[in-house]
Amino acid sequence: MQRYLLLLSFLTTLYSFSQPNTDIFLFDLSTENGNFELSNIKNISNNEGYDNQPSFLNNNTILYAGTRKGQTDIVKYTIPYDSKVYINLTEGSEYSPLKIPNQKAISAIRLDKDGTQKLYKYNLRNGESEVLVDDIIIGYHVWYNENILVSSVLEDGSMSLYTTTIKNKKNDKVVAKVGRSLHKIPNTNLISYISKESDSLWEIKSLNPTNGKTKFITKTLPKTEDMCWLSPNTILMGKGYKLYKNNNDKDWIEVASLKAYGITNITRLAVSPDGTKLALVGEGGKISDSEASNSTKNKAISDAEKIIQTQLEAYNNRDIDAFMATYTKDIKLYDYPEKLKSEGQNAMRESYNTFFKNTPDLHAYIKNRIVIGNKVIDEEQVTINGKIYNAVAIYEVENGKIKKVTFIQ
Template sequence: MGFAARYMSAVMAGLSVLAVQSVTASAQSAPREKASFPETEIFLFDLKLGDTVSIANGRNVTLRAGYDNQPSFTPDSRAFLYARSDDFQTDIYEYSLVDGTTRQITRTETNEFSPVATPDNASISFVSDGPGAWQTVEVIARNNPEISKRLLPGDTLREPIGYYSWNHATDDVLYWSRYGFNISLTHKDKKTSDYITGDAVPSTPYVIPGTNQFSFVHRQGNESVWIKALDPKTKSVRPLTPIKGTNANYGWSPEGSIFIIEKDTLYRWKEGPSDGWESLADLTEYGLVNAARLSISPDGKKLAIVGQVKP
């Protein structure tokens, strides 16, 4: 190669390096787009279950500007996991009921939602919302949260998961499709899933306490919205109760009651002769409004409610 050719080759190589550096610098200097999350707080109550249900000592335990949502108690009832936002995304945090401290568990540039601890409390599963709105369920070990693995095989997921429930006793997984608005049943190790129903309302499914059945929320053809039970063995679906009002976020207590909030009033439904919703408490008396989600501790002694501070 002559001098001129070698010179031009060197120039082009230098330009290529400068171009890569320019693109890299541009990408690094480009500011991240801020996210827009609603302002929510998590309030913690003492709960007394029985024929008569009561709550007491409601207090705001997150107490900050930003999004704090989707509380889920650990199996020992000593803490709850939740999704917490900064200016750009949500991460998983944990609030200790023992000493009132908060610690961050995940540190990513993507959104994590719906955290749930495994029965041994050694791992945490959650919905991960990555680039391109790809949303799936991941699992991390508490002692190594930087490494995650998918709960389900990739080809199980025909649509991104929005909400899910994992029965650790059977490894059945029921999930709500983010775009399909349907409920599907699969197994942790299966590469296929069973379509259960369409017209499913965006709401977290649960394992019904004391059973291997799941509950989910379904909008019927006449527009009424019901909480229903699914038997994963037979695929049969049984209606339990219509929701109270319009809020489809509910939770189970360990003795088998459903709790729900409508217009800042806490209600309970328990299967039996009455089969109706019982009014329990006006939550505005505890300084919160726009209450929506809730979670009950496994020992039945604590209730976490997501809402906003009463002006």
């Protein structure tokens, strides 16, 4: 108990008092022929409070820590649909969500109200969680593979670099005085970390988690630690409103200024697996009408599909008002082929309101979606009170709202 009490003030400072009003900005990224070009900016969090620590689940999905109702929860943002879903329901605050390799799950650090901090695993299908690591206080982490974790661990008022073998729950300390930025170096068996052994000169180093060997790569920008890898030989860092790259040598080269967008105090950076999108954290941010238009010009999403995605998000968030706002007043629900189950908003609201209140783990996962004109056919896997059900829903949309739903179970 005393261990947690001693750390509580440090943790509170780390995750509470130091939280600025940040947002996550998404850009299309082109690095062909050695160039660096950003376009189609979008503020994907667009939320008052702390939105931070983005990572890519895949090329079309971003995970991040977002503020909701006074705490920080895990957000899943789907790029093609411009949609957000909170995937967990806990009393603690979650940070640093990352995909666990070869699993349909993510890891995140949970800070409970009593100051207890543990690394948890969250099932992507239903949001259920279980403890992964609780015998060291992990501040930041990255997966080397599904069984080996590299983390910055809080101890003695600073952070040390550890490796953890999940299967046998073995923790090994590598070095002391490290930063928060941990990354798998593309196409290698190495992890990069920030060494702060010298208070005045921070360095980017590599670690081979299988043998513990470390190696110097290059110096950071002065007093800057957030970075990502564009390629096995190219690092990206942000400072103020500028972005810089380094090709594993002494010189940092400015590649972009975000001053025109009103974005400053750039911190966390993440690049999609295919290298075509950049997510970054910053403060401020303003987007002109022309930029907003450019950010959506390549979206080939129909109005029918968009309203179905909106109702799915509301369903997973158990938000009855947002859910019912996607349906017409005379909405009809059928069991296949034409057995009427419910008619009208009032009957549907009463039924679903009770259902939402009694199903805290409710989550629908879309396995497949087909769009034909004003009809959207979803193959769904739904978690309800610990049980998983498979179903097909056929939605019919009229004037921007759902007029009819037919269920096949």
